Structure formats: structure tokens, C-alpha cells
Amino acid sequence: MNFSNFIPEHMERRGKIVLEENLRIIERVLEQRSVPEEGIKEELIELLLTKLSLMDTDKDPRAIRIGEREARVWSKLQERSVFYFNHGVGRSGNLIDPQPKAPGASIMYKLTNQLLTSFLKKLGLKVKAFATPVATGLSLSLCLSALRRKYGIREVIYPFAGHKSPIKAISLAGLRMRLVETKIFGDTVKAPVEDIEKAIKKDRCAVLSTLTFFPPREEDLVEIAKLCEEEGVPHIVNGAYAIQNNFYLDKLKKALKYRVDAIVSSTDKNLFTPIGGGIIYSKDEKFLKEISLSYPGRASANPIVNTLISLLAIGFKRYKELMKEQKESKELLDKLLTELAEEKNEKLLEVKNPIASAITTKKDPIELAGKLYNLRVTGPRGVRKDDKFGTSYLGVYKYNYIVINASIGVRRDDIYKVVEKLREVI
Numbered sequence: 036m037n038f039s040n041f042i043p044e045h046m047e048r049r050g051k052i053v054l055e056e057n058l059r060i061i062e063r064v065l066e067q068r069s070v071p072e073e074g075i076k077e078e079l080i081e082l083l084l085t086k087l088s089l090m091d092t093d094k095d096p097r098a099i100r101i102g103e104r105e106a107r108v109w110s111k112l113q114e115r116s117v118f119y120f121n122h123g124v125g126r127s128g129n130l131i132d133p134q135p136k137a138p139g140a141s142i143m144y145k146l147t148n149q150l151l152t153s154f155l156k157k158l159g160l161k162v163k164a165f166a167t168p169v170a171t172g173l174s175l176s177l178c179l180s181a182l183r184r185k186y187g188i189r190e191v192i193y194p195f196a197g198h199k200s201p202i203k204a205i206s207l208a209g210l211r212m213r214l215v216e217t218k219i220f221g222d223t224v225k226a227p228v229e230d231i232e233k234a235i236k237k238d239r240c241a242v243l244s245t246l247t248f249f250p251p252r253e254e255d256l257v258e259i260a261k262l263c264e265e266e267g268v269p270h271i272v273n274g275a276y277a278i279q280n281n282f283y284l285d286k287l288k289k290a291l292k293y294r295v296d297a298i299v300s301s302t303d304k305n306l307f308t309p310i311g312g313g314i315i316y317s318k319d320e321k322f323l324k325e326i327s328l329s330y331p332g333r334a335s336a337n338p339i340v341n342t343l344i345s346l347l348a349i350g351f352k353r354y355k356e357l358m359k360e361q362k363e364s365k366e367l368l369d370k371l372l373t374e375l376a377e378e379k380n381e382k383l384l385e386v387k388n389p390i391a392s393a394i395t396t397k398k399d400p401i402e403l404a405g406k407l408y409n410l411r412v413t414g415p416r417g418v419r420k421d422d423k424f425g426t427s428y429l430g431v432y433k434y435n436y437i438v439i440n441a442s443i444g445v446r447r448d449d450i451y452k453v454v455e456k457l458r459e460v461i
Contacts, residue, residue: 064347068146069153074350083347084340088119090139104333106136120336124168130330131165140336147343155316157351158284160291163323164316166302166342168334171275172200174299174313175243178271179208180329181322182241182296186269189239194226194259196245196252197427201273205243213240216429217252222384224251224428228258232266241269246283246298247276249416249438250386250393252427256290263294270294276304278314279361279443282389296322302338306345307444312338357443361390364450365441368392371454372439379461382434390442393418395434396461403437406460412453415439437461 038047060075061083092098093106100107106121108114114121122137124130124144131148133141144166151164167174182188191205194215205212215234217226231242244259245252256272263270272290277283278300287298296319302312317323349357369383372394376383384393396403396417404417416438418425426432439453 064150065146068149070150070157070346071350072352074353075347077348080344080347084118084120084143084343087139087143090142091120091122092136092138093121094119117335117337118340120340123333123336124339125327125330125333127332128328129324130167130327130334131324132327134333143336143343144339147339147346150343150346151314151316154346154351154354155278158278159288160284160316162291162298162316162318163320164314165323165327166339167313167315167330168311168336168338170200170303170311170313171273171299171301172204173207174315175201175204175271175273176207177326177329178297178299178315179204179210179241179243181326182269182271183208183210184329185322185325186241187239188241188269190236190241192231192234192240192242192268194231194242194244194255195427195429196248196273197424198245198273198275199424201243201245217427219251219428219430219433222251222433223253223386224426224432225253225255228255228262231259232262235262235266235268241271241296243271243273246272246274246286247390248388248427249391249425250384250388250436251432253387254286256286257293260290260293260295268294269296271296272298274298275301276390276442278305279358280389281358281362282387291318297326302342302345305443306342307349308338308341308345312342314342360447361441361443361445364445364447365389365392367447367450368439368441368454371450375454375458375461378458381461384434384436391438391440393436393438394457394461395436397435398461400435400437403457403460407453407456410456410459412456415453415457 060079108121120140122140124140126132126134148165151166155162155164190211190213192213195217213234215226215231217224242263246254246256272295297315297317300314302308303310315326369392372383372392376394382395400417404415407415418436420432420435423429
């Protein structure tokens with residue numbers, strides 16, 4: 036850029052130093068293609084996204100646009116909502132393929148996936164990753180569809196979990212579900228691995244396991260991964276909010292030594308994005324490519340942009356601090372709920388869970404959750420003991436209870452406040 040003769044030369048030189056220093060931050064991201072240690076200022080992220088979006092063909096002032104899909108957008112509000120990546124990402128045949136009409140969006144998507152991979156590697160997971168424009172349930176369906184094409188699977192073994200999205204994902208992929216019932220062990224609900232083994236048919240089946248649960252369900256990932264390795268059975272993992280805590284990361288590291296074909300996590304639960312994005316990661320880069328082929332058509336760039344913004348704005352150092360704060364918040368929550376349980380003659384359920392805790396109640400838990408909602412508390416779940424989805428148990432559980440989460444980003448002050456509100460109603 037030629038700034039000559041606008042201002043005195045020494046001022047111009049000084050201004051160029053500042054400009055170049057800021058631009059160098061963006062250049063480092065593009066050169067290193069790794070999640071930055073320190074978060075980047077939002078105006079620089081905006082500049083990067085703007086420069087990339089200006090590469091797309093709908094920004095060409097001399098373009099002759101006669102196709103049926105030419106990124107014709109009516110309102111600037113709509114353009115801003117996708118950060119001017121009007122052509123979206125992907126091609127009709129493959130989600131992660133570069134798109135001729137969208138060079139900038141294609142670079143943006145590739146950069147996002149490289150930053151995601153580096154982010155997971157820094158967390159200790161030796162995997163490749165790509166961001167999806169859909170949330171956890173649909174991302175799981177993409178994985179299962181890929182398994183169906185690659186291995187001809189017809190049935191999915193599903194150790195029962197109180198999540199409806201994976202069940203719908205199985206159906207959407209055109210597969211049958213074989214449910215493995217859970218059993219009660221103390222306060223914990225688990226699916227015995229020997230029962231999963233009995234359910235497995237070596238011919239044309241796969242396992243969809245779950246790592247992240249609400250109490251009283253507990254994970255059994257490593258045992259299932261070992262079993263799938265021994266039996267030669269494909270294995271997809273629902274790790275919706277697995278990235279934010281070392282307990283889950285350690286389980287994933289161990290499981291990846293055995294049979295894990297792909298893992299799905301949520302961007303909103305782990306990376307502070309609006310709802311609508313997912314992360315699929317695997318040791319097998321070829322299988323990731325196969326999964327990307329499951330997506331029909333092009334996709335909105337919005338969830339991908341949100342993922343990239345979070346990775347750049349937070350930075351790895353701050354994310355590790357947030358993980359530490361999350362662990363401390365969970366410890367505080369357990370301490371306060373234990374005190375409340377003793378005070379009210381209730382019980383804190385003894386379940387290994389690094390995110391959520393559950394306290395029993397002799398009152399109707401649904402009514403209690405409703406009262407908490409009216410007290411402007413969002414998030415707690417009231418579960419009756421005969422609620423099969425709530426308890427992840429097909430029989431009747433031992434207690435009615437309330438679940439409270441201390442997930443990443445929760446404020447310490449809110450932990451104190453929610454327990455105090457619970458004290459009022461319980």
C-alpha cells in the first residue's frame with residue numbers, strides 16, 4: 036500500500052511498523068497452521084476473515100454470475116451472519132473439498148481443520164480432525180453412514196445412554212439399533228462389557244459408545260475399545276463434551292490404543308460457539324475423508340467460522356486455564372452439595388463424573404427443577420427414578436435426584452448461587 040505524501044515520512048514509517056506487526060500475527064497463523072498459544076485480538080480475526088471472504092467469486096466486481104447458485108444474498112444482515120462467506124463450504128460430493136467459487140472459504144475451512152488438529156494434539160490426542168457444520172447427533176449420523184458404506188454394517192450396538200440424539204442418528208443412517216441394557220452397581224449405572232460382547236455379531240455390526248454422561252451413568256470406553264479391537268468391530272464414540280476435561284482426555288488416549296474409528300464432540304460444549312457445530316476426529320485420516328463424503332451438498336460456513344474464531348480468540352494457554360477453572364468449580368460443587376445433602380438428609384450420588392453431580396431428593400425432582408427455573412436458574416435437570424432416559428436405566432433407579440453441571444466456562448459465583456437456590460427449594 037502506498038501511503039506516501041499523506042503525512043510526514045517519519046510518521047509513515049512508524050505507522051507501517053505498527054501495521055506490519057499486527058499483520059505478522061495473522062501471517063504466523065497462516066504459516067504455522069497451529070492454534071496460537073495466546074488468543075488473538077478480535078479485530079485481527081475479523082481482518083483475516085474479511086481478507087479471505089474477499090477471495091470468493093461473489094466479491095469479484097467484474098464477475099458474470101449466471102449460475103443457479105451464485106451467492107445472491109438480499110440483506111447485509113444475512114451476509115454478516117456468515118461473515119460474508121456466502122458460498123458456504125464444501126462441494127456436493129465431499130464436505131471438505133475445496134470449492135471453485137469459494138477460494139477464501141475453502142482456505143478458511145482448511146485452516147480451521149488444521150488448527151483443530153493442532154489443538155487436539157496439544158491436548159495429547161494424536162488424531163486428525165475436521166469441523167462439521169452440524170451438531171453432535173448429525174455428526175454421529177455422518178460417521179455411521181460412512182461405516183455402512185465402508186463395512187456394509189446393518190446394525191448398531193448401543194449400550195444404553197439417556198441421550199436421544201444418538202438413537203435418532205442411528206435411525207437417520209438407515210441402521211437398526213440393538214440396545215444393551217444397563218445395570219446398577221452401587222449408585223452407578225453401567226452397561227456390563229460382557230453383555231455388549233454377547234450383543235455383538237461379527238458380521239455387519241458396529242458399536243456406538245458414549246464417553247460423556249449425566250449421573251448416574253458411568254463411562255466404559257476403554258473396555259469397549261478393547262472388545263471392539265478383539266472382535267474386529269467398528270466403533271464410534273459420542274464424546275459430546277470430552278475435550279474440556281483431562282479425565283475424558285485420558286480415557287480417549289487409552290481407548291485410541293485399541294479400536295476407535297472416530298470420535299464426535301460438540302463445538303458449543305467445548306469451544307464456546309453458538310450451537311450448530313461439531314468436531315469429528317480419528318487416527319485414520321482416510322476414514323475421516325470417508326465421513327466427509329456422507330454430507331449431502333454444500334454447507335453453511337457459519338459453524339465453521341465460529342469454530343475458527345473460538346480457536347483464535349481463546350488460544351491454547353487460556354483454554355488450559357479454563358480447564359483448570361472447570362476442575363476447581365466441580366470440586367467446589369461437590370463440596371457444597373455434600374454439605375447440603377448432610378443438612379437435608381439427602382445423598383450426593385457416588386458416580387465418577389468430572390462435569391456433573393447429582394443429589395437425591397425426596398420431593399418431586401421435576402417440580403424442584405421447575406422452581407429453580409422460576410428462580411432464574413438454568414441447567415439443572417430433575418430426574419424421577421422411573422425416567423428411563425434420565426437415569427439411563429431401563430428399570431427403576433433407586434432415587435429421585437437433581438443433576439447440576441460445572442462445565443467449562445461456569446462462573447464460580449454461580450456455583451455458590453445455584454446451591455443456595457437449591458437449598459431454598461429442596
